[in-house]
Amino acid sequence: MSATTPSAPPHATRGDCLAADAADPLRGFRDRFLLPDGVVYLDGNSLGALPAGAEERAREVVAEEWGRGLIRSWNTAGWFDLPGRLGDKLASLLGGNPGEAVVTDTTSLNLFKALAAAIRIQQRDRPGRRVIVSERDNFPTDVYIAEGIADFLNSVAEETGTRYEVRLVDASLSLRDALAPGDAAVVSLSHVNYRTGSMWDMDAVTAQAHDAGALMVWDLAHSAGAVPVDLNGADADFAVGCTYKYLNGGPGSPAFIWVHARHQDRFWQPLAGWWSHAAPFAMAESYRPAGDIRRFLCGTQPVTSLALVETGLDITLEADQAALRAKSLALTDLFVRLVEQRCAAHPLELVTPREHARRGSHVSFRHPEGYAVMSALIARGVIGDYREPEVLRFGVTPLYTGYADVWDAVEALRDILDSRAWDAPEHRERNAVT
């Protein structure tokens, strides 16, 4: 551990942390979630906690809307309007306008729609641009989806000698250099990195992409509900993200796509299912896309999972977003400082930026035995998660994470490291999902 704090910090004891919780203006939101006893939950960046109202909402959807309303509920319970209604709420959180977002499908699929639409637009506006710029450290599905599009188009393009290409920014290639050839159709980045928690400057990077003639797609999976986002302020073109992390929508709850109004009626996105048709129930013989954000829908949505999105989303919308951000930074600051004070004897390497403007809502440390250390933490009820390679992730969700949670988590970490409790067969054995 390389750094120590220069002066006596706030929250230097567990009592200080409890006092900070008691004084927290957001403290009331914790009671809106049902967290199990004996658990410090620091994995809301992977799956958010259960809102208190979600069980009743699920019962209502299943027993009343499905069971009693049956097919009529597409109208009477508003199922048909859910993607747009939830999209409007989400847009209001992300600096978007009503009619600019829908909640539907998965982040991977919505990214496919966004990248494909961007490519179609550029085929017209700036022909010959066939490069999708992303980053090597992006969440894997973001790179894979770009590769899937390139592979599919190249199956035809090869005959012409032209090829679509995925160009990855990494240690050897800066974004500036990746854009320099002037052949980028679209830049696709995760606003907050899933592993390191580092955050791009959305305004500056969007402007940089536009200056290079590229369209900009943001993946907000680790941003929505976690950090301030202003999509229209940044003049972004497309954004996607999920609702099951900081928005507490439930396991695998449907994702979202936001499309700037200027792009909504320009080109088909290839996943041209009937929900994206201008008149879905006219049963028309050929495709005519909706002129609005509905063009980015595809097929019938999983209503039970979709309806549960609203329970979590509404809680986030009640909170003051600046207060959430301030508390998130205070919690991650505290986490870093306590680890550096109390675990200084151990080979933990902070991989999350210290600078507030470059940090999302989780902190990550590398440790050579990261997997086993996280397994030992989880066995003690401190739930973070592990990501290859060697990275321990700890997410804070300011709606329900408290200062004492951070204290307790770092104490458990310290004890596990000091006692080498991680060095046991049951902690080294890998599960399918980590």
Add this chain to the structure above:
Amino acid sequence: MSATTPSAPPHATRGDCLAADAADPLRGFRDRFLLPDGVVYLDGNSLGALPAGAEERAREVVAEEWGRGLIRSWNTAGWFDLPGRLGDKLASLLGGNPGEAVVTDTTSLNLFKALAAAIRIQQRDRPGRRVIVSERDNFPTDVYIAEGIADFLNSVAEETGTRYEVRLVDASLSLRDALAPGDAAVVSLSHVNYRTGSMWDMDAVTAQAHDAGALMVWDLAHSAGAVPVDLNGADADFAVGCTYKYLNGGPGSPAFIWVHARHQDRFWQPLAGWWSHAAPFAMAESYRPAGDIRRFLCGTQPVTSLALVETGLDITLEADQAALRAKSLALTDLFVRLVEQRCAAHPLELVTPREHARRGSHVSFRHPEGYAVMSALIARGVIGDYREPEVLRFGVTPLYTGYADVWDAVEALRDILDSRAWDAPEHRERNAVT
């Protein structure tokens, strides 16, 4: 009404129908579903009824697996394995083998994967084939998805002078004629037509497609759980379908895709999300597709809706499939006969084939005021649905539909037609979803 029955039929009175229900060997399955009082539900072909165990399963997923298990439930509650586990069960119902199906995403998206994979295979096996054959009367999304693929590939192919094409079989073009030029890459048909209830001969049509050098994709949306299907027996290549109709999986519950083992490891499907990666949690830098059916997954699934699929599916798997088919045909025969006897004075035109081998599990009639007639029926608690143009659909689900239900539905229809109860403003006004 053109035809009358030649001799005294069975079930000529409501008492006969009640007796048939009492003697029905499948009658016990009706108690496994919670149907509201005062409703005759004949729309299981659009949204199946609520299984008795679904509310408790939803509570368990939300309160226990999500609320208490939190992120751990991906392992401990088997969430990660759900698409494959449910796919294996579904395959057993459809003449498939374990490892040939997954439950995931929507029918539209799975059709995109199947058509795209078929095109990629043919690019290698039979280059130059660029035609997707479908039918004009197919469910619209099936045609739109094919158009979406063609549009996307043509955005590149135009430069070479080659074009992908969607060719629709209709009154002016037989399937034989559509295949005659020898340029079809893939044939994509709905096994049972959503509107008319007519059913293709899967064995014969699949052989016809193969003889013409095309791959065969079946949409089983109105077949799975409704009529016998033997995908491997027919030597089909791909199949897709939904779980929220006859399989009673809940509103918008995730769909399925079945892929013959010979095609699973050949080419990428373009929706190359991380769940289709050979090692999803290795977070590898580039895409390497799974060598098995997981290649047809994409992103994280809506677990609550997905888990509910199992409740309905398990009930269907308990039933004798031949008995279900026999009862389905007896019910649709009865429906047709009663309408022809009791509504003969009215301009109802049967659009469903009389021949058993060509009929699915619903019956449809055209009526010039079809929308208003169905609205009046629904107001009386007889729930079928309406499809453009002028078509009244009545689905029977032999797990829970009884003979007396059919009697009561036809009596309501007769009374509404005799009394012109449909001729009222509230029945003529259109809703978003019909």
